[in-house]
Amino acid sequence: MAIVTAEEIFATYDQLGEIEAQFDDVETEIIRHQYNLSKDLYVKRAEVVSKIEHFWPLVIEQAPEDIDAFIQPTDAQILLGSIKSIDVKRFEIDTPVEGGDPRSVSIKFEFEENDYFEDKVLEKKFWWRHGKDGFVGYVSEPVDIKWKDGKDLTNGLLSLAKAAWEEEKAAPKKEGKEKKELTPKQKELKEKIEAEDAGSVSFFCFFGFIGERVSAEENIEALKKEAEDRKKRQAGEKVEEDEEMKEDEDDEDWEDEEELDIFPDGDTVAMAIADDLWPNALKYFQQAQESDDISDGEDDESDDDESEEDGDKPSKKHKACAHGCKH
């Protein structure tokens, strides 16, 4: 059964690659189908929950660990005190573009008047892109916040990230080694990031996440190349391995990019919001109410892992499960 020759190994890996590509096609189709089937339901949900006081603050209180870990006490004050609604859209399903992907997601937060910033709405887009170096994932652009005087929770990081990004975009394209030279704002940003305590950065730095630099154009090119390679593989032809080398070379460049990111986990948080907090909001809301009931204290027996579960997981027995159970 086991593979013997190098030829066979390569053939097997090519087959795995093709199977992966086909799974990806199915997933793409499923995301699109699910979005279209549930779109109106989310609108209806928004209508109903707008009548419930503190709905979204209660949901955020129960946020899974991937989100909760990034919320500092002062952030919590704003998020729990003045968040009005969260909305998630798959904007490249709503408005298809060349190279667009149903995974691309926009997250919109609506706020009440508050002491910290002027914005009533903060919206951040995450594009699902393929890079020429083999990267596949979310990339974004910094979104600035109009902080009130002396209230900037990011301590200037967010505005600087935005300014460095604008400078980077305006600068002429560089190739090879030069690519690694930082612009003045980037240098300033890098120093400022290094000076901060990574563990205590505000959740609002989330709006500064950029991720890997993959433009819409590069994405289209990479998708074309992948499609060509796939055809070749299906036809049993050899695919040149030069992109693998490119990947290694770019890896160093990528490290610079991460160093310049004020919230390197932005993609993880975006996924946790779009694929968990948002679709399961009713479940988290119910969980919040149940944990209120528990703290009312009618029940103090054997269930001593209750508090542990509250924090980051849907309750094990699914009584409160909003729709199915993929967690």
Place this chain on the structure above:
Amino acid sequence: MAIVTAEEIFATYDQLGEIEAQFDDVETEIIRHQYNLSKDLYVKRAEVVSKIEHFWPLVIEQAPEDIDAFIQPTDAQILLGSIKSIDVKRFEIDTPVEGGDPRSVSIKFEFEENDYFEDKVLEKKFWWRHGKDGFVGYVSEPVDIKWKDGKDLTNGLLSLAKAAWEEEKAAPKKEGKEKKELTPKQKELKEKIEAEDAGSVSFFCFFGFIGERVSAEENIEALKKEAEDRKKRQAGEKVEEDEEMKEDEDDEDWEDEEELDIFPDGDTVAMAIADDLWPNALKYFQQAQESDDISDGEDDESDDDESEEDGDKPSKKHKACAHGCKH
């Protein structure tokens, strides 16, 4: 905007219930659709990976925390040394039955000849059921293992769980307080469980998981009642609240059931296998290879959280993501 009267509160909660039910319908349809679209692909994958030595052991090595936490060192020896394949089927999509659900899942492990047990195949089914007390989730039946002499890793727990289950099924149905009287085997099992160190129980106790007692008949009845209630709610009628009371009453009964379960987290592990390890096996395999590359030691710089990520999460940048990214 906010709700004022008790009437309005009830109406809003009824609306939320209806929205939840509709989300559930969408999810059910999506699971079915995805299963049918990917069925043949999984067959093809099984064919190809059967040619790769140690494919499944390498995948298990990278298992997410929800599974890995339950694998003891001796278990690992068997799982890594003699597992041949894992197969997951949604058997109530393949063979529809009244009250069946696309979430119902069977997990089949195939083993090489090994020193511990005679079985070449161990298969466990998880039925997705609705209880009359409002429970929704997985229930199962114990599957015994033919241990070789002196090799029983569960220390007799699994066989006893199976025997107690048979006795329970054969015993006449009891109502009310009598329900809580244990059969002789159940008493023996309860004592044996209490005597064991919960943290060091073998992974193979997974095959003993039962969960809440919800028969196929109860499930059908509960689904009918839910459908009726839903129609009433849609028509704006009041739904009697008697089932809530029932839920409280049954809660105590439920605790007994958990006390009698040799692997209370069986449903969580089943979900982690069916919804993560199994669909993402190619990704975990690739991750295993990458972590081999890393331990070869070409890369010892800034990525010091690498080892942490290896353990329980798909790599952040999705380079190895098999199909999409819902984690």
